[in-house]
Amino acid sequence: MAVLALVPLAYVVSYVVAIGPVELWELVARPRIAELLRNTITLAVACMAATAALGVALAVAVERTDLPGRRLWHGLLVAPLAVPAFVNGYAWVSLDRGVQGFGGAFAVVTLSYYPLVYLPVVAMLRRLDPALEETAFSLGHSRSRTFRTVVLPQLRPALLGGALLVGLHLLAEFGALSLLRFPTFTTAIYDQYGSTFNGAAATAMAGVLVLLCLVLLLADLRLRGDRRYARVGRGAARTAVPLTLGPWRAPVLASVGAVVVLALGVPAFSLVRWLVAGTSTEFPVAELTEALVATLALALAGAVVTTLAAIPVVWLAVRHRGWASTVIERSTYVANALPGIVVGLALVVASLRVVPVVYQTAGLLVAAYAILFLPRAVVTVRAGLEQAPAVLDDVSHSLGLGTLATARRVTLPLIAPSLGAGAALVFLAISTELTATLMLSPIGTSTLATEFWSASSELRYGAAAPYALLLVLVSIPATVLLMRADSPAARTETVPA
Amino acid sequence: MSSLTITGVTKTFGTGPDATRAVDDVTLHVPHGSFTTVLGPSGCGKTTLLRLIAGFLVPDAGSIAFGATTVAGDGVRPVPPQSRHVGYVPQEGALFPHLDVAANIAFGLPSHARGGQAGRDRVTEMLDLVELPSHFRDRRPDELSGGQQQRVALARSLAPQPAVVLLDEPFSSLDASLRGTTAAAVRRALAATTTTALLVTHDQNEALSLADQVAVMRGGRLVQSAPPSEVYLSPSDPQVAEFVGRAVVLPGTATDGRATCALGEVVLSEAATGPVALMIRPEQVYVDLAHAEGVRGTVEEVSYYGHDCAVRVVLDDGTSVLARMAGVRHPSEGDVVHLRVTGLVRAYRPEGAP
Numbered sequence: 001m002a003v004l005a006l007v008p009l010a011y012v013v014s015y016v017v018a019i020g021p022v023e024l025w026e027l028v029a030r031p032r033i034a035e036l037l038r039n040t041i042t043l044a045v046a047c048m049a050a051t052a053a054l055g056v057a058l059a060v061a062v063e064r065t066d067l068p069g070r071r072l073w074h075g076l077l078v079a080p081l082a083v084p085a086f087v088n089g090y091a092w093v094s095l096d097r098g099v100q101g102f103g104g105a106f107a108v109v110t111l112s113y114y115p116l117v118y119l120p121v122v123a124m125l126r127r128l129d130p131a132l133e134e135t136a137f138s139l140g141h142s143r144s145r146t147f148r149t150v151v152l153p154q155l156r157p158a159l160l161g162g163a164l165l166v167g168l169h170l171l172a173e174f175g176a177l178s179l180l181r182f183p184t185f186t187t188a189i190y191d192q193y194g195s196t197f198n199g200a201a202a203t204a205m206a207g208v209l210v211l212l213c214l215v216l217l218l219a220d221l222r223l224r225g226d227r228r229y230a231r232v233g234r235g236a237a238r239t240a241v242p243l244t245l246g247p248w249r250a251p252v253l254a255s256v257g258a259v260v261v262l263a264l265g266v267p268a269f270s271l272v273r274w275l276v277a278g279t280s281t282e283f284p285v286a287e288l289t290e291a292l293v294a295t296l297a298l299a300l301a302g303a304v305v306t307t308l309a310a311i312p313v314v315w316l317a318v319r320h321r322g323w324a325s326t327v328i329e330r331s332t333y334v335a336n337a338l339p340g341i342v343v344g345l346a347l348v349v350a351s352l353r354v355v356p357v358v359y360q361t362a363g364l365l366v367a368a369y370a371i372l373f374l375p376r377a378v379v380t381v382r383a384g385l386e387q388a389p390a391v392l393d394d395v396s397h398s399l400g401l402g403t404l405a406t407a408r409r410v411t412l413p414l415i416a417p418s419l420g421a422g423a424a425l426v427f428l429a430i431s432t433e434l435t436a437t438l439m440l441s442p443i444g445t446s447t448l449a450t451e452f453w454s455a456s457s458e459l460r461y462g463a464a465a466p467y468a469l470l471l472v473l474v475s476i477p478a479t480v481l482l483m484r485a486d487s488p489a490a491r492t493e494t495v496p497a
Numbered sequence: 498m499s500s501l502t503i504t505g506v507t508k509t510f511g512t513g514p515d516a517t518r519a520v521d522d523v524t525l526h527v528p529h530g531s532f533t534t535v536l537g538p539s540g541c542g543k544t545t546l547l548r549l550i551a552g553f554l555v556p557d558a559g560s561i562a563f564g565a566t567t568v569a570g571d572g573v574r575p576v577p578p579q580s581r582h583v584g585y586v587p588q589e590g591a592l593f594p595h596l597d598v599a600a601n602i603a604f605g606l607p608s609h610a611r612g613g614q615a616g617r618d619r620v621t622e623m624l625d626l627v628e629l630p631s632h633f634r635d636r637r638p639d640e641l642s643g644g645q646q647q648r649v650a651l652a653r654s655l656a657p658q659p660a661v662v663l664l665d666e667p668f669s670s671l672d673a674s675l676r677g678t679t680a681a682a683v684r685r686a687l688a689a690t691t692t693t694a695l696l697v698t699h700d701q702n703e704a705l706s707l708a709d710q711v712a713v714m715r716g717g718r719l720v721q722s723a724p725p726s727e728v729y730l731s732p733s734d735p736q737v738a739e740f741v742g743r744a745v746v747l748p749g750t751a752t753d754g755r756a757t758c759a760l761g762e763v764v765l766s767e768a769a770t771g772p773v774a775l776m777i778r779p780e781q782v783y784v785d786l787a788h789a790e791g792v793r794g795t796v797e798e799v800s801y802y803g804h805d806c807a808v809r810v811v812l813d814d815g816t817s818v819l820a821r822m823a824g825v826r827h828p829s830e831g832d833v834v835h836l837r838v839t840g841l842v843r844a845y846r847p848e849g850a851p
Contacts, residue, residue, distance in 0.1 A: 391591045394553055397578040398585035399605030399657060409604075413595045 006331055008338050008346035008371065012210050015203045027204035032188075037208065040184040043105055043177075044170045044212075048163045050110045055117025055162060056155065058259065060147075061252055063125040065243045073256055074122070078115050080263040082479040084432045085112040086175025087452070087468045091270035093179050094461040105182035111263040112176065113169055117162030124158035125151075130241075143243065164220045171213050172339030174435045179456060185209040186341050190435070193345060203349075206342045213338060271468055278462025287451070288466055295431055295447040295474075298362065302369035303427035307419055309370055310377035317378075318385045329378065343368050344439035365440040369430050376429060377422040384418020385411075421481070428478035432471050448474075499564030499660045501527040501550065501693055506559035506570070508545055519545040521717035522559070527661075527710070529564075530691035532684065533722075536704035536741070537714035543697045546714070547663050550695065551585050552578035563660045584654025584662035584692075589670045590646035592638035598624075598649050599634040605657040623652035626686045643671045644679040651683055655690060662687065664696040668703060680707055701741045705729060713737050730778075731766060731843050738776045738843075743807075745777045745818050751844055759816040761792050766841040773844040782820035783837045784808055786828055791837040794818065796828045810836060 016024060027033075061067055062074050080088070089108050092099040099108065128151065136146040174186045183191075185205050192202040245252055316325035347368050351359045358364045388411050396406040434449045441450055452467035508520040519542040527533045535543045548554045550561055552568065552575065560570030568576040592601050599620045603611045610616055621631050627648040638646060647667050654662055667683070668676045684707050687694045698704050704711050705725040712722040713733075721733040732738040735746050749758030751769040756762070758775050760782070785791055794810040797817070806827045808820045820836065828834055 387594065389591070391587050392593060394551070394578070395585055395587060395591050395593075395653075396604070397553070398551055398581070398583050398654070398659075398663075400579050400582070401605075402577075402579050410593060414593075 007350060008343045009210065011346035011350055012203065012207050012342065016207045019200065024204060027201055028208065033205065033208070036183060036185050036188050036205070039182065040171065040212070043102065043109070043182065043184065044167050046106055047109050047113065047170055048167050050106070051114040051117045051166045052159055052163045054110065054114045054259070056121055056159060058114070058118050058256065059121040059125055061256055063122055065245050065252065067245065067249070067252060067256065073260070076260045076264060077118060077256070078479065080112060081115045082475040083112065083267050083472055084175070084434070084475060085109065085173055086179060086434055087471055088112045088267050089176030089179040090456045090461070090464060090468060091267035094274060094456070095266065095270045100180045101182055104180045105177055108176055108180060109170060109173065113166045114263070116165045116169065117159060120158040120162045121155055124155050128154055161220060164216050167216045168213060171209060171216070172341070174341055175453065186339055186435070189341050189345065193439070202345060206345055209339060210342055271465060271472070274461050274465035275469060278465045288470070291446050291448050291451045291467065292470060294445055295449070298365065298369075298447065299427045299430040301362070302366050302373070302430040303423040305366055306370045306373050306377045306426045307381065307423040309374060310381045310422060313374075313378055314381045314385050318382060319390060340372055340433060340435035341439070343371050344436040348439060360440070360442045362442055362445070365437065365442070368436045368440050369426070369433065372433070372436060373426045373429050376425050380422035380425060381415065381418050384415040388414035425478060425481065428474060431474040499693060500529040501661050501695065502562045503550070504560050506546070506549060506556045506561060508549055508554060508556050518717050520549065520556075523719045525712055525719060525722055527693055527695055529693055531709040532687060532694045532696070532707060533710040533712055534704040534708040535695065535697045535712045535714055536701060537699065538740070539699055541714045542717040543714050544665055547665050547695065547697050550661070551583050551663055552576060552581045582657070582660045584659035586647070586650045586654050586662065586664040586667050588666045589643070590650035590667075592646055592649055592653070594638050597634070598636050598638070598641070601638070601649055602652045602656050604653060619656060623656050626655065626689060627652045628682045628685075642675070644675040647671070647679055648682060651686060655686065655692065660693065662692050662694045664694065666698055667696065669698070669700070676703070705741065713740065732776070735774055735776055735845055743779050743819060743821075745779060745782065747775050747777065747816065748847060749773050749775045749844070756842070756844060759792070759812055759814055760818065760836055760838050763838045763842040765844050767844065769844040772847050774847045776843045776845065777838055779807065779819045779821035781838055781840050781842070782818060783839050784810070784820045784822050784828065785835040785837065786826070789835055791835040793833065793835055796830055796832045796834055799827060799830060801827065810834060812836070
């Protein structure tokens with residue numbers, strides 16, 4: 001399975017090697033590529049900075065001040081995660097055609113992705129030991145100086161980790177940027193692939209994109225390594241004394257409210273408006289049902305396959321530590337950084353070349369899902385297996401149970417909840433996956449995402465609305481899981497296609 | 498139930514120059530129904546020895562027998578742990594977190610004995626044995642304190658009536674006040690069922706107070722196995738002496754049953770001649786506050802514990818000596834006192850001597 005996860009990377013690398021440096025340079029060193037590179041990097045850097053600032057400011061306002069209704073605000077601030085970025089893009093652009101280009105893309109993407117910074121920072125703020133801040137106060141530091149010198153440095157891993165995640169999401173983002181007419185590598189690869197089937201140009205661009213992703217992935221892996229040592233000991237039972245806002249209460253309240261209105265209110269309003277306008281003319285129950293059933297069937301198959309594939313990877317990583325098992329586990333994380341567009345492209349080319357029979361089958365699409373979402377299943381199942389330490393197996397053996405009986409009566413009952421949670425996360429991620437589904441879904445199969453896409457990209461906004469609504473509805477359970485900020489899943493919400 | 502006999506057991510981890518001999522030619526007999534503690538510092542191989550007996554590891558050499566049945570070594574194919582009928586109580590209990598107390602205790606019973614009235618009766622019996630109220634049967638492991646978890650873990654291991662119970666530092670994660678009561682309850686439960694038991698620990702108080710026999714391990718080797726009082730009063734060498742309690746080791750010269758040293762003349766437990774190292778327990782050093790009888794010294798430091806106190810005295814010749822005395826009346830720093838040695842003193846061949 002881990003080998004399968006490396007297929008897309010192997011494809012890109014072998015391709016780049018095969019065409020040789022000269023031709024590659026000709027493909028890459030073109031004004032169009034330079035423009036895409038500039039677009040992609042500018043947008044990524046701007047959005048990472050904006051989400052970082054917004055995420056920390058909101059987290060501090062909700063966790064560390066006497067803002068009224070903090071619990072409610074927390075829920076509302078996480079809720080945008082339930083709106084896929086491409087649905088958000090659709091909501092804005094269908095409301096006002098002016099929202100496009102760099103400004104529009106920047107605003108919509110920032111509003112869609114700031115929770116990826118907000119959530120880990122909130123989790124970190126909750127875990128921080130208030131004794132450290134109290135010590136700083138006792139040493140005569142003011143509140144603002146304590147925040148700068150004590151709190152902020154400890155938030156750094158969560159903040160940087162979240163921002164890197166935003167970067168990875170952004171590099172992979174296709175739907176929203178395409179709707180907002182801001183070309184990046186991902187949208188260009190798709191256009192190239194769709195219009196000309198020009199494999200060479202598309203793959204060369206994919207190579208550059210993969211390189212950008214790997215840079216972010218390496219930064220993230222380094223950070224994860226550091227984080228292990230930086231973790232605060234036992235969960236702090238006490239919470240820090242909240243900062244009194246005083247005269248700042250109204251402005252802070254208004255700012256938090258404005259973010260919620262922009263990130264949640266506008267998409268909701270737009271969706272409802274199109275739903276009303278659209279259903280006045282048509283409401284295709286049969287087509288909606290068909291798309292929903294196809295989506296759920298694909299998601300179910302993908303979830304089962306991905307979770308089953310995660311079990312041996314996790315087993316090796318937890319119970320048989322060694323360089324080989326580490327390499328296997330890490331290699332699944334490489335797939336984590338690969339955008340859906342690259343996985344899709346790689347599987348199209350690889351299947352056509354090696355096993356043409358599987359091209360345009362549901363099986364190939366499920367394989368793409370497994371590659372894309374294996375890391376989510378791995379992290380969740382891993383957390384479960386770590387709850388079942390090897391000493392329990394020893395005890396069970398000493399009580400007369402063999403290997404199979406121990407698996408049945410000890411290990412499986414213990415990891416079953418995490419298997420379920422992992423499968424649920426993958427199921428929900430697949431339901432709203434767009435890019436790989438567009439490229440690989442069998443002819444005649446329509447899913448919620450593909451139907452939404454064909455309607456909205458043809459500017460039939462009313463027809464797209466019911467699909468958008470269903471996409472948001474299936475995203476809600478995953479968002480509720482993620483709202484438990486300390487859940488392992490909070491860190492693994494990764495590259496949507 | 499049966500005795501446990503370990504003969505010449507050796508276990509090496511790794512190969513080549515990195516190889517460490519974790520257990521080195523250990524021979525030990527635990528009589529039927531008795532309680533032996535294996536005492537040693539961390540890394541001495543005591544947990545490895547336990548895992549060899551349980552069957553989680555296979556010895557490189559030597560044999561292990563329960564009663565007359567050899568379970569490993571002597572050309573016998575090693576019996577897997579699930580067929581050895583050992584009870585195993587690991588550190589921190591390791592209760593199955595998905596099962597309640599009753600299901601944990603009944604875990605090792607055969608399936609026909611687990612359900613129904615017979616299973617319920619056995620669980621009640623075991624809870625009673627480890628001195629827990631019977632309404633604990635429905636609790637989840639996370640609702641129990643550390644000491645209660647250990648008692649349930651013991652009940653779980655005893656329920657299928659194992660040949661031998663192995664306990665791996667079972668009390669080390671408990672705080673001091675719980676440790677004593679839990680250890681006493683465990684000892685009573687083992688005695689009530691006349692279970693052969695082996696407990697591994699690095700805590701000398703625990704090792705001495707619980708066991709019929711203490712086996713001291715150092716660097717993978719078994720250096721002494723004897724009843725607790727013998728290990729304390731007549732340790733096999735000065736290092737063992739210092740490991741199982743505080744000890745004052747002084748050079749001296751022996752003539753037959755007596756020896757002279759910085760603390761004057763002492764009576765030896767075994768006759769010796771020539772230069773010796775004398776091991777004196779601090780409570781053998783009598784501190785005389787009233788009379789000028791014995792060796793004179795000045796009190797340098799007093800550590801007061803309430804029930805008793807430790808007094809460090811520097812003798813006039815510069816030798817530093819530790820004495821332990823009742824806390825009722827004790828000297829202060831700078832006081833001049835006189836010291837005498839009471840009871841028998843064990844003499845060793847001094848280090849470096851042939």
